[in-house]
Amino acid sequence: MKFSANLGFLWADRPLPVAIRAAKAAGFDAVECHWPYDVPADEVRAALQETGLSMLGLNTRRGNVSHGENGLSALPGREVEARAAIDEALAYARVIGAGAVHVMAGNTSGPRARASFVSNLLYACEQGAKDSITILIEPLNPYNAPGYFLSSTSLAADIIREVGRLNLKLMFDFYHVQIIEGDVTRRVEHLLPLIGHIQIAAVPDRGAPDHGELDYRYVFDRITALGWSRPIGAEYLPGANTDKTLGWLAAQKNASQKDHSHV
């Protein structure tokens, strides 16, 4: 199995280029991030080139975070800002060679919000398709993201079908989906054709994926059996020292090596 370090959480205590090098040293196969915009894209690209890692994805800006905003793309009347955030994320992704942009919906609800989200996603898909960039949408649980528009995988699947663009995909974060809806392995199987990226963390504390109510050894076996071979995003809260939380990664790497030596 392959894993991507989410540098929004892992090694978040250091500048992004330094965190990219730490992920390489720890044995990750790729990286991903949340909001890299304070760091010049050239510096990130240089660290990626030096380590040979790919940046899988990044998020659109959330808007005014101090006022509780968590994305702009479903907010009626905010289309100009939402599209500027999409343009900014796509431009950054192009410079660093990132394959995906997560378009954040925001805190809202109702039919006008849905219409805004669909229209902004169509825009993002059209712009992204020019450089083969995938657009991701991600349901977030109500504890971490109260009032977030995209509140379930079924709503996300409906919206993906309505937008009807091949480069619009679901970000299936086991941590959120377990809290929102449960039944995670049946759900990942059912939604597989729509899924563009998978993320993991322990539930409910969002720590490393080696404890809590989900047994990730079972989950990893199921995902592998379904044919998923792309890196899985380790998006968990490591506390003060990320390097001390990586026993699960070493165990997975050892298990894959043993599997291969038996072939």
Ligand SMILES: O=C(O)C(O)C(=O)CO
């Ligand atoms: O919180 C998450 O799970 C995310 O993946 C994210 O991108 C920011 O909310």
Ligand SMILES: [Mg+2]
């Ligand atoms: Mg996530």
